[in-house]
Amino acid sequence: MTRKIKVIGAGLAGSECAFQLARKGHHVDLFEMRPVKMTPAHQSADLAELVCSNSFRSSATANAVGLLKEEMALLGSMVLRCGEEARVPAGDAFAVDRERFAAAVTAAIASEPNITLHREEVTSLDRGDADYLVVATGPLTSQPLFDAINDFLGRDGLYFYDAIAPIVAADSLDMTKLYWKSRYGKGSGTDYLNAPMTQAEYEAFIAALLSAELYPLHDFEQAVHFEGCLPVEEIASRGIDTLRFGPMKPVGLEHPVTGERPHAVVQLRKEDLSDEFFNLVGFQTKMKIGAQQRVIRMIPGLENATFARFGSMHRNTFINGPRHLTPTFRANSDDRVFFAGQITGVEGYVESAAVGLLVARYLEDPTPLPYHTALGALGRHVAESSPDRYQPSNVTWGLIEDKVGRVKKIEKRDRQAKLALNTVREVRSAGVPPAADGRPRPEEILRS
């Protein structure tokens, strides 16, 4: 049945979503506020403008984002097709000529008779005469709409800033130097791994933190740091012992065998969705990637750490997905409202476009893609992460359900990728009809 759909925001997610819906025969009113009103980062009136780097990251399917792109290509992503048209040589990475890419997306949208593009700022979540509303206004959603979304979601719904700590792979840790313990022995006993430091190790670590190279803050980000959530290097700059009285406090973390209290401790917490990865507690950071690798590998037991995600801190509008969204990006409180792109708590150009693609699909077929696919894993992250610790994330292997089990990592990634791609091919050819009640199907389908 042909539907009328209002899509707000013509960035990566909104453009992909509108295009896919139009191709399915639906009528789309696509609202983009630029150039009438600019964001603090965009420079042009083009749709899907890339605001910073020109890279869609790795193309190799051993990498989760490479797998995600393959899956998107199988489902006919317009954003990826435009990326191919604008591609520039960058080795293993998928990099594009920024202007040509945005021009190609703008042309693709303009050529769709089922899309009407409105160049105006939207300030409410009023659907008007549309059957569905898709909000895809991204990390720099304008203030009036931010307020409207906040009112719609209610308390603890929407954030304007993210603080991400690095995540390291469990199999890269030297377990002979680490020990399991929750502070004061609370919890299950295997919730946290602890990396103890001597005074000399701690002081060398602080010196390295203080001299690490940092990403500069954009002007519009200057005001976003809260006392309760400072970058680790900012805490270190307040005095040699400040971290030891904060996130690296050793009290209650005495060594379980010797009973000794270390000078300082770095705590690593299991990521929710997999036991393969650990998050460094309190280590949100503005350090550049090279500096993060160097400094974090100074922590005992992390000398050979491999990173599933680097830390970051920046201005970013995002919803507390686990509280407010389903794995199909539909609002819990209103069946006719979807969110797409970075505002759902995914991070990055590719992930944002992927959610646009998914929402166009889920509007017709409310069955979430299986969680062992990279696409399905984005919905898993958004809906099933811990609501109390929810932070935006790129797609990582830690989010993708592991159906392969314990085999060597290279073989494992290869098998996971093949399984995921086969599933997406099956989903594509099945053209599964919507569930009768319009709701997601049972667990067994999700996990199949």
Ligand SMILES: Cc1cc2nc3c(=O)[nH]c(=O)nc-3n(C[C@H](O)[C@H](O)[C@H](O)COP(=O)(O)OP(=O)(O)OC[C@H]3O[C@@H](n4cnc5c(N)ncnc54)[C@H](O)[C@@H]3O)c2cc1C
């Ligand atoms: C400074 C900065 C640097 C970044 N660098 C990178 C990077 O290097 N690599 C990377 O992968 N990701 C980067 N990101 C994240 C990147 O912006 C997102 O991954 C991606 O652009 C999100 O896609 P989106 O469609 O959700 O939002 P966007 O691409 O931002 O699109 C949202 C659109 O909505 C419009 N809009 C906003 N409010 C309204 C309104 N009220 N009414 C109508 N239209 C509205 C905006 O003008 C915009 O065109 C960066 C983000 C920022 C802020």
